[in-house]
Amino acid sequence: MAVGLLTEGINEVIATTDHNAAPMGIINRNGSLHMVLFRGSHTARNIARDRRVVANFVFDPVIYVKTAFGDLPFDAFVSEDIDGTAVFRLRDAEAWAAFAADVERSGDESIVVRLSPLKEEVLGLRLHPVNRGFASIVEATVHATRYVRNRDPWLGRLIEHHSGLARKCGGAREREALELLEGYIADLTRE
């Protein structure tokens, strides 16, 4: 069942907390919304502190790579007022949804937060034809966030596979995202 703008299953959004952005999954099952956040991320830290998160709906592969491994400039964010509290969303999102976030479980490696919708807005919709190049950048980036930590060769092979698909099926923006991703992987695996 859809909940507002979120589809059933896992929604791979760009989560903004304060002036931080990162790709994160929002799990929508049986009408309830959760995030599983691995400890150590800025997002996990900010959510535990602020109890708020904004899901940004973005279809730019470069933003997925940049926010997974780096930061966006301050002017990429704009504030929204929700009942007197400021939350920050991405300026160029096509839509956004703000949530109250309560830590439901706290483990050694991750925390589980439950989300309650506060407000959502569609800013500018575009049609996005299904494109395996974009999907492959999302896949390669997920694997890369893990690969740079454990250098698991199987993840390395998956990244190669998805990079090949992004090259074959994507456009200029996917190729730019791929170049960025390759740079981050090279830098982080050299460290």
Ligand SMILES: Cc1cc2nc3c(=O)[nH]c(=O)nc-3n(C[C@H](O)[C@H](O)[C@H](O)COP(=O)(O)O)c2cc1C
């Ligand atoms: C599509 C995608 C989905 C992701 N989903 C999650 C998630 O649900 N939970 C999580 O802890 N990390 C997830 N990650 C990894 C984080 O984005 C990554 O650890 C990032 O560096 C965190 O950035 P931050 O420190 O600015 O919060 C995901 C990455 C991608 C590319």
